[in-house]
Amino acid sequence: MDFNDSPEEAAIREKVRTWIAENSREYDDLAPPRSNEEFVARQKSWQKKKYDAGYAGITWPKKFGGQGKGPMESIIFSQEEGKSPAPTGLYAIGLGMCIPTVFTHGNQDVIDRFVPKALSGEEIWCQLFSEPAAGSDLAGIRTKAERDGGDWVINGQKVWTTNAHLCDYGIIVTRTDASQPKHKGLTMFIVDMHAKGVEARPLKQMSGGSDFNEVFFDDVRVPDSWRLGEEGEGWKVALTTLMNERLAVGGKPRYSPDWRALMDLAREIETALGPASEQADVREEIAKAYINDQGVKLTQQRALSALSQGRTPGPEQSIAKVVVAKQMQEISRLALDLSESQGFVKAPQGSALDRFQSSYFGAAGLRIAGGTDEILRNIIAERVLGLPGDLRPPKDQPFNEAKPV
Numbered sequence: 001m002d003f004n005d006s007p008e009e010a011a012i013r014e015k016v017r018t019w020i021a022e023n024s025r026e027y028d029d030l031a032p033p034r035s036n037e038e039f040v041a042r043q044k045s046w047q048k049k050k051y052d053a054g055y056a057g058i059t060w061p062k063k064f065g066g067q068g069k070g071p072m073e074s075i076i077f078s079q080e081e082g083k084s085p086a087p088t089g090l091y092a093i094g095l096g097m098c099i100p101t102v103f104t105h106g107n108q109d110v111i112d113r114f115v116p117k118a119l120s121g122e123e124i125w126c127q128l129f130s131e132p133a134a135g136s137d138l139a140g141i142r143t144k145a146e147r148d149g150g151d152w153v154i155n156g157q158k159v160w161t162t163n164a165h166l167c168d169y170g171i172i173v174t175r176t177d178a179s180q181p182k183h184k185g186l187t188m189f190i191v192d193m194h195a196k197g198v199e200a201r202p203l204k205q206m207s208g209g210s211d212f213n214e215v216f217f218d219d220v221r222v223p224d225s226w227r228l229g230e231e232g233e234g235w236k237v238a239l240t241t242l243m244n245e246r247l248a249v250g251g252k253p254r255y256s257p258d259w260r261a262l263m264d265l266a267r268e269i270e271t272a273l274g275p276a277s278e279q280a281d282v283r284e285e286i287a288k289a290y291i292n293d294q295g296v297k298l299t300q301q302r303a304l305s306a307l308s309q310g311r312t313p314g315p316e317q318s319i320a321k322v323v324v325a326k327q328m329q330e331i332s333r334l335a336l337d338l339s340e341s342q343g344f345v346k347a348p349q350g351s352a353l354d355r356f357q358s359s360y361f362g363a364a365g366l367r368i369a370g371g372t373d374e375i376l377r378n379i380i381a382e383r384v385l386g387l388p389g390d391l392r393p394p395k396d397q398p399f400n401e402a403k404p405v
Helices: 006-025 036-053 071-081 092-105 108-120 234-248 259-268 280-308 316-339 340-344 352-366 373-384
Strands: 124-129 146-150 151-159 167-177 186-190 197-200 213-223
Touching: 006 036, 006 071, 036 108, 092 108, 092 124, 092 167, 092 186, 092 197, 092 234, 146 167, 151 167, 151 186, 151 280, 167 234, 213 280, 259 280, 259 316, 259 352, 280 316, 316 340, 316 352, 316 373
Parallel strands: 124 167
Antiparallel strands: 146 151, 151 213, 167 186, 197 213
16 A cells, blocks of 8 residues: 555645635634525535635536546645635535436436536535434335336435435435335436425434424325435445445534644643643553544555555455544543533633533534444444454345344
């Protein structure tokens, strides 16, 4: 593995670093947005700048506003963007998961209609997969779609849909034939989030945020032309989305403090025996965090090295997410413990302690999103280590004959 930029990659990095620095200055030292409208406006303004410069879809065809380049150029841009004050995140699901699925499985009219507006930031997308009784077992969904002439009528409920209340469109997986085995009776569609019968209800989280939603569908009509893939092939289409999702959630969230932030906090906290950073048990925890951080970094570098050489990263990327989510909790838990009474009082927004509190609450969700720890450990065991597969129900049983678990 070669972890260094090639001369060509180094030149690309310098170019995008300069562009980002020049174009993100206006976002320096901005206070947190005071409303959803202000949050969306900032995100749209940065996305439009990227689109106009060809950086919104670096790997996408030029006719949609992209550059038609390889994945390394896109990764380099994302790495440099992550170091800047530019407002990012609102388009991660749409452009990282939904639009690749639309581009892969949609008809040409659908691609021409939706892809350019998504890349430019004009339209925002969400992913409608999980349900109250179907999370890790996505094939167990019960939201149904029934044909009615040239349309489909959707009824059901989705949950944990990130930013659904801010989105214009979504991709939704539905059950269209309950007589088939659960993996085979599924079909995916594009759905208008402003259509009659769609209701997004934000869920208040213990962190104080409300990014997640439960979404209800009551006789929502979708044209057959908005179907993604063939009828009954929804599982195959969903795998396209899930592969992109697990790559997207494998990295450390931008707001997450690392071992350096923990070290800085420990240096500031005085105990009866001196600075916390000089206590053996604290130093041991910081050392563990550093080792885990380096392990994740090397695992991600392996994937980048594969992409740089034209190869496809393997299932070992699941390792990064398992470690990152757990480490977020452990680092934040130690920081809050060291802060004693201040740790359980809501810290001022934007402060160092606020980052630890947000990370502690957010890590619980990250250990579920994009595949639970248990699912990912199964992937690592079976596909990386070659261990025997876990016990699973028979795949040929019709969905409507399956007994509730």
